[in-house]
Amino acid sequence: MTTSRRKFIKISALGLGGVAATTSAINMFGANSYLDNLVKQDLTKNFKRTATYCEVCFWKCAAWTHTNEKGEIKKIIGNDDDPHCYGRLCPRGTGGVGMYNDEDRLKTPLIRTTINGEQTFREATWEEALDLIASKVNNIKENNGPESIALLKHGSPGKHLEQLFKAWGSDTFAEPAYAQCRGGRETGFATTFGSWIGSPEPTDIRDTNCLVLIGSHFGENMHNSPVQEMSDAIDKGATIITVDPRLSTAASKSKHWLAIKPGTDIALMLAWMNVLIEEGLYDKEYVEKYGLGFDKLKDHVKTFTPEWAYGITTIKPEDIRKTAREMGKAAPAVIIHPGRHVSWYGDDAQRERAMAMLNGLLGSWGRRGGFYFKESIKVPSYPLPKFPTPKWGWKEIGAKYPLAQMGLTFEVIKASIPNPENKYPVKAWFVSGVNLPKSIPNKKLLEEAMDNLEFMVVVDTMPMDVTGYADVVLPECTYLERYDHIRSANNREPSIALRMPAVAPKYDSKPAWWIAKQIGERTGVGNYFPYNDFKEVIEWQLKKMGTSLEEMEKIGVKNFPRKSRPLFLRDNENYEFGTQSGKIEFYSQELKDLGFDPMPVYTKHPEPPQGFYRLNYGRAPMHTFSRTANNPNLHELKKENDLWVNPKVARIMDIKQGQRVWLRNQDGVNSVFSIKVRVTERIRWDSVYMVHGFGHDNKKLSRAYGKGINDTQLISSVMVDPIMGGTGMRGNFVEILTENPNTNTEI
Ligand SMILES: Nc1nc2c(c(=O)[nH]1)N[C@H]1C(S)=C(S)[C@@H](COP(=O)(O)OP(=O)(O)OC[C@H]3O[C@@H](n4cnc5c(=O)[nH]c(N)nc54)[C@H](O)[C@@H]3O)O[C@H]1N2
Ligand SMILES: Nc1nc2c(c(=O)[nH]1)N[C@H]1C(S)=C(S)[C@@H](COP(=O)(O)OP(=O)(O)OC[C@H]3O[C@@H](n4cnc5c(=O)[nH]c(N)nc54)[C@H](O)[C@@H]3O)O[C@H]1N2
Ligand code: SF4
Ligand SMILES: [Mo]
Numbered sequence: 001m002t003t004s005r006r007k008f009i010k011i012s013a014l015g016l017g018g019v020a021a022t023t024s025a026i027n028m029f030g031a032n033s034y035l036d037n038l039v040k041q042d043l044t045k046n047f048k049r050t051a052t053y054c055e056v057c058f059w060k061c062a063a064w065t066h067t068n069e070k071g072e073i074k075k076i077i078g079n080d081d082d083p084h085c086y087g088r089l090c091p092r093g094t095g096g097v098g099m100y101n102d103e104d105r106l107k108t109p110l111i112r113t114t115i116n117g118e119q120t121f122r123e124a125t126w127e128e129a130l131d132l133i134a135s136k137v138n139n140i141k142e143n144n145g146p147e148s149i150a151l152l153k154h155g156s157p158g159k160h161l162e163q164l165f166k167a168w169g170s171d172t173f174a175e176p177a178y179a180q181c182r183g184g185r186e187t188g189f190a191t192t193f194g195s196w197i198g199s200p201e202p203t204d205i206r207d208t209n210c211l212v213l214i215g216s217h218f219g220e221n222m223h224n225s226p227v228q229e230m231s232d233a234i235d236k237g238a239t240i241i242t243v244d245p246r247l248s249t250a251a252s253k254s255k256h257w258l259a260i261k262p263g264t265d266i267a268l269m270l271a272w273m274n275v276l277i278e279e280g281l282y283d284k285e286y287v288e289k290y291g292l293g294f295d296k297l298k299d300h301v302k303t304f305t306p307e308w309a310y311g312i313t314t315i316k317p318e319d320i321r322k323t324a325r326e327m328g329k330a331a332p333a334v335i336i337h338p339g340r341h342v343s344w345y346g347d348d349a350q351r352e353r354a355m356a357m358l359n360g361l362l363g364s365w366g367r368r369g370g371f372y373f374k375e376s377i378k379v380p381s382y383p384l385p386k387f388p389t390p391k392w393g394w395k396e397i398g399a400k401y402p403l404a405q406m407g408l409t410f411e412v413i414k415a416s417i418p419n420p421e422n423k424y425p426v427k428a429w430f431v432s433g434v435n436l437p438k439s440i441p442n443k444k445l446l447e448e449a450m451d452n453l454e455f456m457v458v459v460d461t462m463p464m465d466v467t468g469y470a471d472v473v474l475p476e477c478t479y480l481e482r483y484d485h486i487r488s489a490n491n492r493e494p495s496i497a498l499r500m501p502a503v504a505p506k507y508d509s510k511p512a513w514w515i516a517k518q519i520g521e522r523t524g525v526g527n528y529f530p531y532n533d534f535k536e537v538i539e540w541q542l543k544k545m546g547t548s549l550e551e552m553e554k555i556g557v558k559n560f561p562r563k564s565r566p567l568f569l570r571d572n573e574n575y576e577f578g579t580q581s582g583k584i585e586f587y588s589q590e591l592k593d594l595g596f597d598p599m600p601v602y603t604k605h606p607e608p609p610q611g612f613y614r615l616n617y618g619r620a621p622m623h624t625f626s627r628t629a630n631n632p633n634l635h636e637l638k639k640e641n642d643l644w645v646n647p648k649v650a651r652i653m654d655i656k657q658g659q660r661v662w663l664r665n666q667d668g669v670n671s672v673f674s675i676k677v678r679v680t681e682r683i684r685w686d687s688v689y690m691v692h693g694f695g696h697d698n699k700k701l702s703r704a705y706g707k708g709i710n711d712t713q714l715i716s717s718v719m720v721d722p723i724m725g726g727t728g729m730r731g732n733f734v735e736i737l738t739e740n741p742n743t744n745t746e747i
Helices: 033-039 097-100 126-143 156-168 174-192 224-236 265-278 284-290 294-301 306-313 316-330 350-362 408-413 443-452 465-469 512-522 535-542 551-555 589-593 632-637 647-653
Strands: 050-054 062-067 073-078 110-115 118-123 150-153 210-214 239-243 256-258 334-337 428-432 455-460 474-477 486-489 495-497 555-560 614-618 642-645 660-665 676-681 687-690 733-738
Touching: 033 110, 033 512, 050 551, 062 408, 097 455, 110 126, 126 150, 126 316, 126 455, 126 474, 126 512, 150 156, 156 512, 156 614, 174 408, 210 316, 210 733, 224 239, 224 687, 239 316, 256 316, 265 294, 265 306, 265 316, 265 350, 306 316, 316 334, 334 350, 455 465, 535 589, 535 614, 551 555, 642 647, 647 676
Parallel strands: 150 428, 210 239, 210 334, 239 256, 428 455, 455 474, 614 687, 642 676
Antiparallel strands: 050 062, 062 073, 110 118, 110 474, 486 495, 495 555, 614 733, 642 687, 660 676, 660 733
16 A cells, blocks of 8 residues: 555564573463473562553453562562462463563654655654644544544553543444454353353363363463363363363363364354253253243254264264263363354354353352352442433444454444445444454555545554554553552452552553543543543542542452352252343344344355465463563564474475475465464364464564464455454465565565
């Protein structure tokens, strides 16, 4: 897009800083020795500890930041009283100090400018940057209404900006953590049990007899407490069944690994239901008492035998039967795990519904070793004036998808491309905690939208790819340098956790609460920010909750007794589920009335054309998405992703272990950088696999730039879920190129 107004800005990188050369493999449940040493060193010294919760991912583990007498952060350790981490951080959380130390951090506000015909950023003062934002916002608000300004967000900073947007009268919000992540499962479970799964998932893994992971790859997905609980459950003899086309870490710890043909999980689940029902292995009393539409389901799955599923999934009928019987034996202490990143093939809400229905048949919802009833404590709202009501917002923009329960990034993107038929045109974006070019598929559409925006602000801690598209970049300080909202967690018992600054913000960075307040004051909504320091808000809230900032500074986490109800269903308890009928809906009238299948059906998805392989992706234990690739501590543990290739494919292609290759997808999109081949039996021959989050384009990321391939760039085709608008991303195919297809690799 050479003529683009919003050309991606490239500024040459700083020199490479020296890094320690210690690496060692990460054990699934153990900590890494390099990071362990980092934690253990100087434990005897007199460090000051400050309460925080981690922002390296969104599990929000509570921790203690340790600073030495010079005020330098030395280590971060899990808070023993925290139900999210049980006193232990994952490797990423331990390495979180690298976010603070990273010398590539954004240091000052930046404003897009043109010098000698070239677009570039110039460093600016906060005054200048905030004034510019205010004048643009005021203008757009006046001409198009506040609703035409959208907020794309993830994590803590988003909450502060939400307050600003609501004060303006906009709820045009969206986050990739919904439509590109867990949205489908929330709809699938809501249409069955009447409640969301939410985060953290209310899975009683520590007491389960049988954990069924469908894609969900714990051990690589390092969400803390479930990984620890799974480890304990394995020690106690629980059966793990993993369905994954790849021998994931979890699969390697499993009694049964079902190496399913990608995209066929619904067929497997229908066959499991068939076996559970035909062999009478389901929980009859539970289904009778709480279920609705069981007879219809029984009819529905009658022909979906294991033999039928074999032809689709490539899983042998006896293995389907054996695993169904294991589940039946373990019930109700069994979990068909809903997974988390579920936007796979566009029928994700239905796949998730199949998972929910299996849990329903096995009677695991509301049962020990299955799903518990979670509880949280409400943090009182700080008194603010009433927010104006937006005339339209995320709901209207996503109205095409009747069961979307949050804003849809993809629809906001489409609404930003001028179209006379669009009743809800979006003119400006605030982006915070979201690295759009890495988290949103179909880069062409994304770039077209950004190119058409009147104004784009990015609030970030790092010069990530997304910052290159902004008009103004605002440097936020890291989570170790700021106050944020009190974390109120939904677990077995309610708990709260405090985040406070361990050190002053480095460089000229500022916390999001301050940024929101400053912009608020400049755009006529200063009355929605009636405090000088966010600390005042927290102090007020904690007092109302019967504790104090002083107490929380000492303990970091406070656990409260449950009040709502027992953790599990009592024997024969009359319980009303949150569905329309108050029952577990095996047959969904709601879906039927909306024109969707009332019970899941298997549909065939496109398969790789000749010479192409399905592009599969996932997580590495020491990285979070794209956000940690440049983190000095975590980069050291894994510098780039590699391409898992089956030996059969390697033979056909004549490619060797360690060889560098490029990829081209079905739409002719070439990878910008190359990737190292890893030949392994652990991946099926019809797919290749890589860890998401690498292949950074911005040279300002001195360590991460150019390392590995960005999977998202190769995801140009999406399969949109008609029920809730999730963008299925697993229908992309790549060919392996042994020569660089790019004529100009300089980007
Ligand atoms: N191809 C592909 N796409 C995916 C996925 C995938 O596996 N493959 N996964 C999907 C999933 S499951 C999710 S949840 C989404 C996640 O996608 P995003 O929500 O975009 O999350 P991150 O990639 O972590 O991007 C976070 C951005 O936040 C910045 N950041 C980090 N800390 C802070 C902070 O304290 N303040 C501010 N202001 N910014 C901060 C980082 O520097 C980075 O630019 O991506 C989805 N997209
Ligand atoms: N270390 C680390 N941990 C993380 C994160 C991170 O960035 N880093 N991100 C967190 C977030 S936001 C999320 S949403 C979760 C995501 O973590 P999960 O919900 O566990 O991830 P998924 O992407 O659903 O699953 C990836 C697995 O699905 C397999 N798979 C691919 N196609 C198919 C298929 O057709 N059928 C089946 N059965 N399996 C298939 C892949 O081989 C891979 O092993 O991880 C969380 N934990
Ligand atoms: S799971 Fe790891 S990265 Fe995520 S919040 Fe916990 S310690 Fe931090
Ligand atoms: Mo996610």
